[in-house]
Every structure is written in C-alpha cells, then in structure tokens.
Amino acid sequence: MSEGTREQVLEVAARGRTAAADLAPLPRGVKDAALFAVADALTARSAEILEANAVDLERAKESGTPSYMLDRLALSAERLEQIAAAVREVAALPDPVGEVVRGYTLPNGLELRQLRVPLGVVGIIYEGRPNVTVDAAALTLKSGNAVLLRGSSSAYDSNVALVNVMRDALEGTDVPADAIQLVPGRDRESVKHLMRARGLVDVLIPRGGASLINSVVEESTVPVIETGVGNCTVYVDGDADVEMALGILINSKTQRPSVCNTAETFLVHKDIADVFVPRALEALKDKGVTVHGDERVRSYSAEVVEATEEDYRTEYLSLDIAAAVVDSLDEAVKHIRAYSSGHTEAIVTNSQQAAKRFVSLVDSAAVAVNASTRFTDGGEFGFGAEIGISTQKLHSRGPMGLPELTSTKYVFTGEGHLRGV
Amino acid sequence: MSEGTREQVLEVAARGRTAAADLAPLPRGVKDAALFAVADALTARSAEILEANAVDLERAKESGTPSYMLDRLALSAERLEQIAAAVREVAALPDPVGEVVRGYTLPNGLELRQLRVPLGVVGIIYEGRPNVTVDAAALTLKSGNAVLLRGSSSAYDSNVALVNVMRDALEGTDVPADAIQLVPGRDRESVKHLMRARGLVDVLIPRGGASLINSVVEESTVPVIETGVGNCTVYVDGDADVEMALGILINSKTQRPSVCNTAETFLVHKDIADVFVPRALEALKDKGVTVHGDERVRSYSAEVVEATEEDYRTEYLSLDIAAAVVDSLDEAVKHIRAYSSGHTEAIVTNSQQAAKRFVSLVDSAAVAVNASTRFTDGGEFGFGAEIGISTQKLHSRGPMGLPELTSTKYVFTGEGHLRGV
Numbered sequence: 001m002s003e004g005t006r007e008q009v010l011e012v013a014a015r016g017r018t019a020a021a022d023l024a025p026l027p028r029g030v031k032d033a034a035l036f037a038v039a040d041a042l043t044a045r046s047a048e049i050l051e052a053n054a055v056d057l058e059r060a061k062e063s064g065t066p067s068y069m070l071d072r073l074a075l076s077a078e079r080l081e082q083i084a085a086a087v088r089e090v091a092a093l094p095d096p097v098g099e100v101v102r103g104y105t106l107p108n109g110l111e112l113r114q115l116r117v118p119l120g121v122v123g124i125i126y127e128g129r130p131n132v133t134v135d136a137a138a139l140t141l142k143s144g145n146a147v148l149l150r151g152s153s154s155a156y157d158s159n160v161a162l163v164n165v166m167r168d169a170l171e172g173t174d175v176p177a178d179a180i181q182l183v184p185g186r187d188r189e190s191v192k193h194l195m196r197a198r199g200l201v202d203v204l205i206p207r208g209g210a211s212l213i214n215s216v217v218e219e220s221t222v223p224v225i226e227t228g229v230g231n232c233t234v235y236v237d238g239d240a241d242v243e244m245a246l247g248i249l250i251n252s253k254t255q256r257p258s259v260c261n262t263a264e265t266f267l268v269h270k271d272i273a274d275v276f277v278p279r280a281l282e283a284l285k286d287k288g289v290t291v292h293g294d295e296r297v298r299s300y301s302a303e304v305v306e307a308t309e310e311d312y313r314t315e316y317l318s319l320d321i322a323a324a325v326v327d328s329l330d331e332a333v334k335h336i337r338a339y340s341s342g343h344t345e346a347i348v349t350n351s352q353q354a355a356k357r358f359v360s361l362v363d364s365a366a367v368a369v370n371a372s373t374r375f376t377d378g379g380e381f382g383f384g385a386e387i388g389i390s391t392q393k394l395h396s397r398g399p400m401g402l403p404e405l406t407s408t409k410y411v412f413t414g415e416g417h418l419r420g421v
Numbered sequence: 422m423s424e425g426t427r428e429q430v431l432e433v434a435a436r437g438r439t440a441a442a443d444l445a446p447l448p449r450g451v452k453d454a455a456l457f458a459v460a461d462a463l464t465a466r467s468a469e470i471l472e473a474n475a476v477d478l479e480r481a482k483e484s485g486t487p488s489y490m491l492d493r494l495a496l497s498a499e500r501l502e503q504i505a506a507a508v509r510e511v512a513a514l515p516d517p518v519g520e521v522v523r524g525y526t527l528p529n530g531l532e533l534r535q536l537r538v539p540l541g542v543v544g545i546i547y548e549g550r551p552n553v554t555v556d557a558a559a560l561t562l563k564s565g566n567a568v569l570l571r572g573s574s575s576a577y578d579s580n581v582a583l584v585n586v587m588r589d590a591l592e593g594t595d596v597p598a599d600a601i602q603l604v605p606g607r608d609r610e611s612v613k614h615l616m617r618a619r620g621l622v623d624v625l626i627p628r629g630g631a632s633l634i635n636s637v638v639e640e641s642t643v644p645v646i647e648t649g650v651g652n653c654t655v656y657v658d659g660d661a662d663v664e665m666a667l668g669i670l671i672n673s674k675t676q677r678p679s680v681c682n683t684a685e686t687f688l689v690h691k692d693i694a695d696v697f698v699p700r701a702l703e704a705l706k707d708k709g710v711t712v713h714g715d716e717r718v719r720s721y722s723a724e725v726v727e728a729t730e731e732d733y734r735t736e737y738l739s740l741d742i743a744a745a746v747v748d749s750l751d752e753a754v755k756h757i758r759a760y761s762s763g764h765t766e767a768i769v770t771n772s773q774q775a776a777k778r779f780v781s782l783v784d785s786a787a788v789a790v791n792a793s794t795r796f797t798d799g800g801e802f803g804f805g806a807e808i809g810i811s812t813q814k815l816h817s818r819g820p821m822g823l824p825e826l827t828s829t830k831y832v833f834t835g836e837g838h839l840r841g842v
Contacts, residue, residue, distance in 0.1 A: 024784065025781040198638075203814070218642055223645075223813065244836075244837035247839055337442065368833055368835070369835070375835075382528075398831045399831075407814035408819070409784075410802070411789075412787065412797075413789075416668055417793060418668055418793050419801070
C-alpha cells in the first residue's frame with residue numbers, strides 16, 4: 001500500500017469486484033456477525049490505532065494545521081468506543097438486500113418481482129475525520145457492497161490502521177476481507193485512477209467540500225453521487241408567526257454552523273420586514289452572527305455588511321448569513337432557484353396557500369414548513385444511519401440510508417413462457 | 422435551428438430549464454390536455470411532416486443507405502396515426518408526479534413526506550427512427566420534464582417538422598412550448614455542448630448502439646443513464662425440461678433478433694448436452710441461425726463455427742448465437758459475469774435450488790426463470806410505456822417507465838420545530 005499506480009488501484013478495484021460477488025448473496029446474519037467482529041476489534045486493538053493516529057497528528061502539527069482540524073483528525077479510546085458502538089447500531093438496522101420493492105403476476109401468468117440488490121463496488125472519497133473510514137465500511141458492508149476507501153492523506157496512517165484492524169476481524173468471519181479495502185496511494189493521481197475504473201467500480205460517493213465534489217464530478221467516468229454541499233435558505237413569509245420565525249432562523253443558523261444543513265441565507269417578505277428584521281438582527285447579533293444584507297436589510301442597522309452577489313452563493317459554514325427583503329413569495333422562490341445548492345429551504349408561514357406554493361415551486365432535496373433546516377439528516381428522518389446527503393436528482397436525493405446503497409434486479413418466473421409479439 | 426454553436430445549445434438548455442420550472446407544478450389534467458393536442462396535431466398536419474420525411478429519405482437514398490435503415494426512417498400517414506395513438510396511450514397512464522413514496526410522522530411530531538417530482542430537463546440522444554422523437558417527448562411531458570431532443574442527422578428534417586408541430590400544438594395549451602425542444606445542429610459538436618451543459622440539463626439518456634452510449638458516458642459531465650445494450654444469455658441447466666428449453670432458446674433468439682432483449686449466447690450443462698445440443702442445433706438451423714460454438718458444441722455438428730473470445734462478448738442483433746457447454750451452474754454464472762452486458766439472463770431448470778442460486782448469483786438487470794429473455798420490456802412488465810432499458814445500477818435498472826423519469830423531494834412540516842442536538 002505505498003504507491004498508488006494505475007495497476008495497483010485497478011488491482012484493488014478488481015479484488016473489490018470479486019468480494020462484491022461473494023458478498024451479494026450473503027444473508028443478514030453473516031453480515032451482522034462480521035460487523036460485531038469489526039466493532040470488537042476496534043476497541044480490542046485501540047492501542048495500535050491510536051499509535052498510528054499519533055503519527056498523523058504529529059505530521060499535521062508540524063505542517064501547521066489549525067487546531068479545529070487537528071480535533072477532527074484526533075482519535076481517543078473514548079472516540080473509538082463511540083465508533084465501535086456506531087458499527088453495532090448499523091448491525092441492528094434491517095438489511096435492505098432482498099426487499100421486494102414491487103411484485104405482481106402479469107396477465108400471462110409470469111410472476112414479476114423487483115428485488116433490492118447491492119450496488120457492487122462502492123468507492124468513497126472523503127476528507128478529514130478517520131471515523132468516516134469505519135462508518136462508510138459498516139454501511140457498505142451491511143448493504144452487501146464492497147467498499148474502496150480513499151480518505152485524506154492527512155489521516156493516512158490512521159486509515160491504514162483502521163482498515164487493517166477491520167480486515168483482520170473479517171478473516172474470522174464468512175465475509176471476505178476484501179469487502180473493505182483502502183485505495184493505495186496518498187496523491188491525487190491514485191484518486192484519478194479510481195475515477196476512471198469504470199466497469200470495476202459501480203459508484204463513487206465523494207464526501208467533503210464543494211471543490212472535492214466538483215473535481216470528482218468533472219473527471220470521473222464512474223457514476224457519481226454528489227453529496228453534502230448545502231446553501232440553505234429560511235424564507236419568512238408575510239404571514240409568518242414572528243416568534244416562530246425567529247426561533248427557526250436562529251436554530252437553522254447557529255445550532256451547528258459547520259454542517260451542510262445549516263442556513264446560509266434568510267429572505268423576508270416586505271410586509272413583515274419592519275417587525276421581523278430588527279428583531280432578527282438583534283437575535284443574530286446576540287449569537288455572534290455577521291449579517292450580509294441587501295440595501296433594504298441594511299436600512300435597519302448600520303452593522304449589516306453589504307451583501308455581494310457572491311454572498312448569496314456562498315456556503316459560509318461559519319457565523320455569517322446573507323439576507324434580503326423580497327416583495328413576494330415568488331421573488332423568494334426566484335432567489336432560491338438562482339442561488340441555492342438544492343439542499344434544504346424552509347418557509348415560515350401561517351398561510352396554507354403560501355406553504356403549498358413554496359413546497360411546489362422550490363426544487364430542492366428537502367423543503368421545510370415551519371421547521372428548522374437542521375432536520376434534513378438521515379438520523380433525524382429515522383433512517384438509522386446516513387452515508388451522506390445527495391443534492392443531485394438521479395438515484396437518490398436527500399439523506400441516503402441503507403436502501404440508497406442498493407440497486408434493484410427484476411426476476412420473472414414462468415413455466416416455459418414465450419413471447420408472441 | 423441551424424448551427425449548433427455552444428451558445429445556441431446552452432440557450433436552448435436554459436429555455437428548457439425555465440419551461441421545466443413552469444411544468445413541474447402542473448396538474449395531470451393540464452399535461453394530458455396538452456398530450457391530446459399534440460396527438461391531434463400530428464395527424465392533422467401529416468402532410469408537412471411527410472414532406473419533410475421525404476427530404477430525409479431522398480438524402481438517405483442518395484448516400485446509399487441500406488433499405489432496412491430506410492424503412493426505419495420512413496413515415497407514412499398510417500405510421501403517424503400509430504404514433505399519435507401512442508401519445509394518447511401515454512396520456513391515459515397515471516401521473517407519477519406527486520406520488521407519496523414514503524411518509525410518516527417522526528417521534529417529535531414532524532410530518533415527513535417523500536414525494537415524486539420531475540427530474541427537470543431531460544436530454545435524449547438517439548439514432549434512426551423519427552417516432553422516438555414523439556415518444557420521448559410524450560413520456561417526458563407526462564412526467565413533468567422538459568425535453569431536449571437530439572436525433573440522428575439522417576432524420577433531421579423529419580425531426581424539425583415533428584417538433585414544430587408538437588410545439589405549435591402546445592401553444593394552445595397551458596404547457597409551455599419550450600417543454601419540447603430540438604437541440605440545434607446536425608454535427609457531433611452540438612452533442613458535445615449538450616453533454617457539458619451541467620447545471621442546465623439534469624440527465625442525459627442515450628438510446629442507441631454501444632458506441633453512441635459509450636461516447637456519451639465517457640464525455641458527459643451531465644449525469645447519464647445507460648440504456649439498451651443487451652448481450653443476453655440462455656442457460657440450460659442439467660435439470661431442464663428439454664422441450665421447454667428448446668422453446669425458450671428459439672423464442673429468445675429468433676422472435677425478434679434485432680432488439681436488445683434477444684439472446685446472443687446459450688450455455689448448456691454437460692449432463693444434458695448430449696440430449697439438448699443436437700436438437701438445439703437442428704432447431705436453430707431450421708430458423709437460419711448460425712451457431713458459434715466452443716469445442717464441445719462443435720463436437721455435435723460440423724456446421725458450428727468456431728467461437729472466439731470476441732463472440733461471447735458480441736451483441737450480434739442478427740441470426741447468430743454463441744454457445745458453450747459448461748460443467749456446472751457456477752461455471753455458467755462465471756461465463757455470464759465475464760461476458761454479459763448485464764441486461765437479461767435466463768435459466769431453464771426444474772430444480773428449485775438451481776433457480777434460486779442462479780437468481781442470487783447473476784448480477785443483471787433482469788433474470789428469467791423458465792421464460793424467454795424477450796419479456797424484459799416496459800410494455801410486457803405492465804409499465805404501459807418505456808423510455809429505455811437501463812443496464813446501469815444507479816437510479817433505475819431494467820425497463821424504465823414514467824416513475825423512472827422522476828426524482829423525489831422530502832417535505833417536512835412542523836409547528837416551529839427546532840433541533841436540539
């Protein structure tokens with residue numbers, strides 16, 4: 001696992017392909033037993049994992065990595081316990097494979113069934129946190145897929161240790177060790193080989209910032225599921241309850257500003273602006289949020305920074321928010337269509353008509369009515385686990401749980417049925 | 422509609438985007454009325470359509486196009502009646518948009534609904550037959566999508582006439598005319614602009630031969646759904662009923678050899694080869710089929726041509742079939758994994774165990790048990806219509822009907838719900 005040449009990456013992908021074929025027909029019990037073995041090994045062998053993590057941390061410190069990024073990278077015995085517990089939670093979820101999605105008997109007597117089957121070989125390209133290494137491996141294994149993991153080079157030693165421990169744990173089970181593999185190499189070149197491994201890799205899921213995702217989308221010939229870029233909006237309608245709107249705005253912006261379902265813009269209907277905007281500016285100021293507003297928002301306070309076109313497009317992931325006053329719900333929708341990333345948009349309104357129109361016109365993965373944008377999340381939606389939040393329209397849109405890591409297969413059964421015309 | 426420069430193609434795509442936004446919330450009644458208007462116009466204005474078609478036919482004859490391709494290109498008053506009738510059939514199908522795919526109330530009282538919504542702007546890149554122009558337009562309109570049609574240059578005049586007639590018909594309805602547009606240009610360059618129109622086009626569906634599909638997959642940054650390449654297999658198990666196996670083999674190969682769900686290979690278990698292969702060779706010969714066999718198949722007849730590695734990979738679409746004798750069901754599966762395009766594979770067997778194992782191990786869009794491969798078809802499956810047969814695993818696999826032309830949107834409704842952790 002050193003270089004990451006084309007041959008090495010393709011060899012790993014081919015081994016994944018073989019493992020995927022062996023994994024696909026395995027019943028739930030075999031996969032769950034393997035997940036429990038993985039969870040046990042992660043805590044039993046925590047010493048060597050933490051040792052490898054220390055190497056990553058040391059390298060990161062030497063290169064002047066900021067402390068919040070060091071925190072993301074750092075493992076501890078306690079964090080490993082939590083990671084192992086998450087693996088056991090995945091084991092407890094229902095197995096999507098084999099579910100009959102649709103089934104009926106055709107007029108000619110043929111019995112048709114559409115069954116969930118694994119996707120096959122899933123490549124995950126991600127940044128930062130080494131817990132994603134285990135998380136992604138558990139979710140793909142549970143859904144019957146072989147995974148190719150390509151984490152950040154900053155977490156390389158941690159990832160090597162985690163994958164070694166997981167693979168060793170599989171050796172004692174009926175799941176092939178090659179169900180979990182690390183893509184060799186630390187440089188960009190090895191990622192490129194992965195992105196061109198069409199026919200060996202069934203899907204790539206990039207998890208991370210916009211630039212990572214865009215580069216994978218642009219360069220990959222393997223099908224890609226885009227995840228996680230969120231430029232979310234809260235629209236306060238003329239008919240809104242002001243207290244409710246304040247609560248939703250503050251929660252959407254400040255409850256956890258660094259994640260994709262946080263609000264990055266708020267829009268206010270002109271009929272409620274005089275009442276709402278001053279109170280919103282005060283509440284946001286109390287939370288330390290800088291507001292970037294249009295002229296009408298700035299007319300309420302000198303502390304509002306002038307918003308540029310670029311502000312409305314920006315996923316701040318910080319204590320900043322863009323703002324504008326709009327003349328109508330339709331103007332709010334127009335703004336959202338122009339600037340939103342299609343993740344989550346919220347409306348606060350007491351009007352049934354306004355809610356219906358907003359839901360119908362906004363073309364995003366999730367639309368919230370009188371609720372915080374922060375609820376768009378696999379855990380909150382009751383999926384039990386999440387591999388990411390898709391902001392594309394094909395295959396899956398919104399939070400992706402285990403069923404979203406599957407494809408389907410049609411099976412039709414006859415008694416010598418022949419086609420006439 | 423002459424040149425097909427980048428600007429022109431992007432302008433058409435942008436108009437499609439606007440039309441898609443207007444189309445998305447339209448109720449079924451409006452869309453159906455538009456489809457009936459389109460159907461009526463196609464027959465009312467048949468004279469000008471046939472005139473344009475005559476220009477295409479003349480040009481094709483001059484360039485020495487073979488007669489079976491001229492037949493595909495040719496329209497007639499009768500064919501236009503059939504095309505219009507197909508549009509009315511699409512109108513009669515249920516509207517997938519707005520269907521609640523999943524819905525429940527979360528423990529905190531938030532009401533969660535997952536609704537079907539249109540994909541948005543759908544680009545169809547296709548060859549030959551001008552009836553696809555109308556077919557694709559009807560299916561995309563019914564599912565609330567704007568379509569960008571890019572047919573073959575050989576059918577250019579026919580397609581211009583058909584699209585003009587359909588757009589004129591929309592003028593008298595509440596559906597925007599830009600719901601149906603032709604991509605300008607006849608050359609490869611204009612297709613390239615379409616394939617790079619990421620953000621304006623939501624999905625491209627290439628319909629045609631393997632080389633068209635591969636080039637779109639390789640070059641497109643817009644998400645692609647691969648359709649229609651079929652290298653299908655009939656496996657005759659050691660436990661098969663010989664008469665049934667003969668019927669299924671002949672039907673799968675000869676009932677309509679030019680389409681993607683026709684069989685291109687048959688594999689025979691060694692235990693039944695002495696009984697089955699001589700009869701199969703005779704029956705295939707009677708139908709004019711040339712068999713390309715391995716050594717064991719050739720031992721039964723001098724008329725069997727020697728099969729190369731390439732034969733097992735080939736989608737003949739002609740009266741040719743590759744053949745081999747295998748030692749076991751697992752060897753048949755191995756052959757299929759190595760050579761099949763993942764469209765449809767059939768097993769003929771009386772053994773419940775063999776059927777179960779074959780279904781579980783074969784990784785194709787459709788698996789037939791004791792039935793002809795020819796049944797893999799949206800019409801036969803009861804979908805009422807088909808935009809193509811997907812052989813990829815993401816989004817949709819197998820025959821694609823109207824629901825497969827949609828995405829979904831999560832809507833969650835609260836009463837000021839805020840997230841705590």
